Amino acid sequence: RRRSSGNRRRGSAIPYQPEGGKKPTRKLPDKGSGKPLKAAESKRLKSNKPDDGAKKKTTPETPRERRLAAKEMSEARKKKRKxxxxxxxxxxxLWEKMRRANTGKEEKSKLISEALQKMKGKTLEIASSHVSARVLQTCIKYCSLAERDAVFEELKPHLLNLSRKKYAVHLVKKLLDNATKKQLEGFISSLHGHVASLLRHTVGSAVVEHAFQLGNASQKQRLLMEMYSTELQLFKDLTRTNASRLVDIISKLGLQKTSVLQHMISVIEPLLDKGNIDYSIVHAALVEYFTIADKTSATDVIQQLSPLLVQESSVIDEDQPASQLLKNKKRKRTKTLIPLLVRMMCTRDGLKIGVLCIKHGSAKERKKIVKGMKDHVRKLALDQFGSLLLICVLSVVDDTKLVTKIVIRDLQTTIKELILDRNGRRPILELLHPRCSRYLSPDDLACLNLTVPSLCSQSDDRDGTVNLDSNEEMKSSETMVTDNNASETLSKDLHSTPGSKKDPLVRRQELLVDSGFAEAIIESCIENVAELLRSNFGREVLYEVAVGGADGILNSLTDRIGALHEAIASVASLPKKEESEVEHVFENFHSSRTIRKLILSSPTFATTLWMKAMKSKCEMWAQGHSCKVVSAYLELSDPNVKEMVKSELQPLIDRGVLKCPGPNPDHKQAKKES
Structure with missing residues (x-):
């Protein structure tokens, strides 16, 4: 009752007005009546009173006004937050002005100096912002040496922390690119004890790799040694040793092999789990790890590595045909998926990892690796280390149908380009003449014959397989090759690879002849015979095809090889033109030596060339580079060809135009070629 009596009915003071349909209005007390107003009513009255000094708050009505209001609100929030x-x-x-192409050097330097002056004392905060960090990168790229040193000194204590930040990492890399030798040495010294942890970091790993690429041999070794042992990670003086191989470091410093293995496993396993093995420093560490790993550990690492090699990631593809150029004549940059195995071929250590995974992986793992090469075979073939990886696939993988489908078919589509290329010709030469020291350097042969010592049986070592600790033995064996027969014997020994059950000659026959690849090579040589003869690299493929390949691999294609001999003789039979810019094949440096080798190696070719191009013209060709071609007929061991050319060459010898060869020309020629 108290509550009901105390609350008066508010509507009692407002008279009811049913007429006119108007809303009932509340009757306000007159001014000076003495009755107090309620708080809500007094507030409403004050708000209705016009105030000339205060600005009226208008709500945005048009879309443009709403956008401007939202922009103002966003700016206000950013000012509070940043x-x-x-x-x-x-x-x-300032950045927009300094990065323009039409900005002059003087104006750009003024803008850069102004920007650096504004950032002075605030560089650390600026470096962490995704907008201003780019401004600082541009300033470091174009500023003077004194200004760059000032920025480096200001950021020097914080470089390690900046290496872990998403946007600042690009600034750190730019500073390292433009750093002096002393500054780079100071930064690499600051990384001591943090290399393993930074490599596990998604952003920081790029900085370690960048420093590894920029450093000299001693600095690279110091960064790498921290991944070997806890002692090397704690004590900086131990890393300044002259030994480079892990086995030598263990023996020189007296480290325990088991503790080194455990530490390296603790470093490598997180990298494998994350798939963070794109970097050359990781490849170098893995190669050294395999030299001391036991059989179980090495097998586990290879099993973890093999699936990662075929994983694809999105990268910018710079190698695109000219048909995809844009209208403004700029090359279109698109992102393509490239497997890790292809990206690893930028270094020799990456090649070694790929070779070891192919050699010691199971048949199933090899199949996955070969399938992962699809659509990337051409890129691998034209690469220095990628071509060696293809050679390993061609000489190790037993599934020739799969290799033919993935590798051979892609090579066949660009066969002329591969024959004329320095690296592209090597997979073709591997099938024609495997592991020939004329086409592969000792370092290349050492990479192709790497094995993991703990995964190789004693029989493999007796057969000539070279492990990771016996590269010097392989190099010394290469110097012993003095003729073609010895080279072929060495190639047979080197082909006995672990994990391969198929006979090497059968594998070559299936990949080269049965697949139709040999016919395509011969046809390409016939169509481009003049160009290949004068080419420094194409002539080697032409020579191997014309002699039938090693071990008589092309004996079933004798008719097509005869057609190639006819094509070479036809080019040689063309008349010599004094005013022509193109040299005759007998006078060209490369072609004259190739034809000479063919005459000495193939009596069939020597007969064809004599009958079609040399007969009754020897006196004309007995001078200059062409003299080597004519003299080759005097060094032949085939009696039939010797008897055929004797009547024309003997008068030239009697007159002193040609010199008679020495007592043992075959040995002399073999020594020259070796």
């Missing part, structure tokens, strides 16, 4: 927001806006305006 302490240097106004500075960042000023730097952005």
């Amino acid at each position: 302490p240097h927001y106004s500075l960042e806006k000023e730097l952005s305006l």
Whole structure:
């Protein structure tokens, strides 16, 4: 009752007005009546009173006004959230001016100096912003040496922390690119004890790799040694040793092999789990790990590595045909999926990892690796180390149908380009003449014959397989090759690879002849015979095809090889033109030596060339580079060809135009070729 009596009915003071349909209005007390107003009513009255001094607050009505209001609100929030927001806006305006192509050097240097002056004392905060960090990168790229040193000194204590930040990492890499030798040495020294942890970091690993690429041999070794042992990670003086191989470091410093293995496993396993093995420093560490790993550990690492090799990631593809150029004549940059195995071929250590995984992987793992090469065979073939990886696949993988489908078919589509290329010709030469020291350097042969010592049986070592600790033995064996027969014997020994059950000659026959690849090579040589003869690299493929390949691999294609001999003789039979810019094949440096080798190696070719191009013209060709071609007929061991050319060459010898060969020309020629 108290509550009901105390609350008066508010509507009692407002008279009811049913007429006119108007809303009932509340009757306000007269001014000076003495009755106090309620708080809500007094507030409403005050708000209705016009105030000339206060601005009226208008709500945005048009879309443009709403956009401007939202922009103002966003700017206000950013100012509260970012302490240097106004500075960042000023730097952005300066950046837009300094990065223009039509900005002169003097004006650009003034803008850079102005921007650096504004950032002075605030560089650390600026480096962490995704907008202003780009301004700082541009300033470091174009500023003077004194200005760059000032920025480096200001950021020097914080470089390690900046290496872990998403946007600042690009600034650190730019500083390292433009750093002096002393500054780079100081940064690499600051990395001591943090290499393993940074490699596990998604962002920081790029900085370690960048420093590894920029450093000299001693600095690279110091960064790498931290991944070997806890002692090397703690004590900086131990890393300054002259030994480079892990086995030598263990023996020189007296480290325990088991503790080194455990530490390396603790470093490598997180990298394998994350798939963070794109970097050359990781490849170098893995190669050294395999030299001391036991059988179980090495097998586990290879099993973890093999699936990662075929994983694809999106990267910018710079190698695109000219048909995809844009209208403004700029090359279109698109992102393509490239497997890790292809990306690893940028270094020799990456090649070694790929070779070891192919050799010691199971048949199933090899199949996955070969399938992962699909659509990337051409790129591998034209690469220095990628071509060696293809050679390993062609000489190790037993599934020739799969290799033919993936590798051979892709090579066949660009056969002329491969024959004329320095690296592209090597997979073709591997099938024609495997592991020939004329086409592969000792370092290349050492990479192709790497094995993991703990995964190789004693029988493999007796057969001539070279492990990771016996590269010097392989190099010394290469110097013993003095003729073609010895080279072929060495190639047979080197082909006995672990994990391969098929006979090497059968594998070559299936990949080269049965697949139709040999016919395509011969046809390409016939069509481009003049160009290949004068080419420094194409002539080697032409020579191997014309002699039938090693071990008589092309004996079933004698008719097509005869057609190639006819094509070479036809080019040689063309008349010599004094005013022509193109040299005759007998006078060209490369072609004259190739034809000479063919005469000495193939009596069939020597007969064809004599009958079609040399007969009754020897006196004309007995001078200059062409003299080597004529003299080759005097060094032949085939009696039939010797008897055929004797009547024409003997008068030239009697007159002193040609010199009679020495007592043992075959040995002399073999020594020259070796």
